[in-house]
Amino acid sequence: MGRWEPDARGRLAKAALELYSERGFEQTTVVEIAKRAGLTERTFFRHYADKREVLFAGSSALQELFVRAVADAPESAAPIDALAAGLDAVSEMFADRREYARKRQAVIMANAELQERELIKLASMSAALADTLCRRGVAEPAASLTAEAGVAVFKVGFERWIVAAEERDMAHLMRDSLDELKAVTAGG
Amino acid sequence: MGRWEPDARGRLAKAALELYSERGFEQTTVVEIAKRAGLTERTFFRHYADKREVLFAGSSALQELFVRAVADAPESAAPIDALAAGLDAVSEMFADRREYARKRQAVIMANAELQERELIKLASMSAALADTLCRRGVAEPAASLTAEAGVAVFKVGFERWIVAAEERDMAHLMRDSLDELKAVTAGG
Structure with a gap:
């Protein structure tokens, strides 16, 4: 350029x-x-390849960052703790992008095709995380379940973070969502 | 007719x-x-509205059954146990459809548009489950996280159930997957 x-x-x-x-x-x-x-x-x-790509150009970087942090967690870390390290890394990347994220989310929620695209990106993230956990020696189905749980926490934590007037930072909300998941699964 | x-x-x-x-x-x-x-x-x-609808006509029935079983679980049941009741009901519905499910899955995995549709159906199921849990008095974000966890267990359990040569029944694999999720989230 x-x-x-x-x-x-x-x-x-x-x-x-x-x-x-x-x-x-x-x-x-x-x-x-x-x-x-x-x-x-x-x-x-x-x-950009097209006007949709403008909205999803960051998704690959997000996935790479998440996956790398999980891969780089201490060898002794339990799968769920490796995942928590990934959520921390992701939160750092988003730290100063809350206003952008809010606007982007509003655009995506208004369009079915964009919502589909977002679901595909999340499914891709889950598959990549499961793969990474397998490489860390986690057996199936634990690897897939941990990955799915990680994407669930990311999704819910992200939605909480972009709520209007929410001021707590993303890392806090991700950790809190992970703790909530632990609490509900332990509740049975 | x-x-x-x-x-x-x-x-x-x-x-x-x-x-x-x-x-x-x-x-x-x-x-x-x-x-x-x-x-x-x-x-x-x-x-059927179109040739895609043939493959997804059962999805609404599946969601309704899952949601109804969660809604009808004993009032005293913890959210995760209400969810387990939903997984049991769903497993019963699928009991004699393993061969159909295997063929359907192979068709869906070969086509990106069908995979997107499947992701949308799962997202819809998650939203409906979260709504149902809220009606049971579960607060957010616990309701959404429990719902996402339920869909994760369903997805992983289903994938295990349709693996060639797998003979354990779906109810068993769903329960086992739920136990695995509990174990990984407790592991941190």
Whole structure:
């Protein structure tokens, strides 16, 4: 990218989210996003495959970070503690993105196709976590169940974190959600 | 339906699954399904909205059964035990459908669109279970976490049940998966 387009990627993402929030995802075109960002359509396609990709470009990074933290947890850590380390790492990544996350979530909840995409990303994260736990020596079905539990905690913790007026940080809410899960599963 | 079409619905479902297995979901047409079942295209559309619906017609019944069993669990039952009652009810429904379930799963795993649909059905089940638990007086986030845990156990238990050569019944595998989840969450 030339120097005449500083942070084109970030500007496109910001413009896209503004437009999706204002007029809806379906009603927004790539041309409009590029224009709002003061860039060309051609530049848009150098950074994103399509207008949906703008919303999900961070999902791969999220998954990689989560998986790496689980993989790098001390060898002696129980599966659920390796998972907790992953949730901590993820929380750190999101720390200063709460407003962005709130807007993005509102856009996604308004569109069935985007909700499907989000579910696919979560399923992919669960599969990657299960794989990572297997590599740590966790047997099946414990690996898959721990991974599913991890995604459940992430999902619920994330939803709590983006509630309007919620001020507790993500790491706190993730830990609290994990503790709640432990409590409900122990309750039987 | 006239008496000249005994069990048209069941025959169409059987024919559809055969064809999806033989030549793939995308390559199969409604005309072919009707023909294989010895019925007309018109009859097909009296029973199913489209060829995808044939595979997911049971999902609503499954969700209703699961939810009702959770709702009907003794008032004194802990959330996780109400959930276990739901898993028992679901297992009973599936008892004599293992071969069908194996074939259906193979068809779904071969097609991204069908996998998305399956994820949506599971997300819907989780939301309905969380709602039911809330009505039982379970507070959030415990209700959502218990529901997500329930869907995780169902998913993993189901996948174990349909593995080739697996002979243990579904109720056993669901209970075992729930116990495994309890063990991993207690392990931290």
